[in-house]
Amino acid sequence: QQQVKQSPQSLIVQKGGISIINCAYENTAFDYFPWYQQFPGKGPALLIAIRPDVSEKKEGRFTISFNKSAKQFSLHIMDSQPGDSATYFCAARRDNYGQNFVFGPGTRLSVLP
């Protein structure tokens, strides 16, 4: 119940293409859903986040789509660039556990030039 599932494990996209990463959860107590981007040798950095009362949020080339009834959310990266090559983690906040976060297993994205 405390897990967040994420797919695919790895993704290869051509430059200019759309990258799509999907996540799913079971625990309805999760109340905030951020995405993190991690480059090799670096800590994870917040990319974009969404609340469950919003169905979509867009920031530049990055869009989160949220389906509350299905308990699923996804990250779309439009016009993917080689600089987007990184590992992406979806996460969910467990507010009834002192505001700590559960992370998905990660997706390694490679954008080919």
Next chain:
Amino acid sequence: SAVISQKPSRDICQRGTSLTIQCQVDSQVTMMFWYRQQPGQSLTLIATANQGSEATYESGFVIDKFPISRPNLTFSTLTVSNMSPEDSSIYLCGGTVYSGNTIYFGEGSWLTVV
């Protein structure tokens, strides 16, 4: 956002020894956490660092192995005790600001046990 600094950034340690990782956060951070990220894996919460009291540990992590201190609002330490090669991981300090809406991370401490 919040600024979170960790040190050491990397270390190679001998089996059976202990290492203390320090985390300094800016004043906006209210809650502090320690995560472990094993090579190629996701982040797993070790514990929540509570100011002036014992940390709250997640299932599978114990205080004897991972003692944590948080003597004030902006500083915490994690000790990895009696290390074995299985402890080779990235240890990440994270903090949430007053709204708690997101967690910010330091650069991580990359630990290799030989």
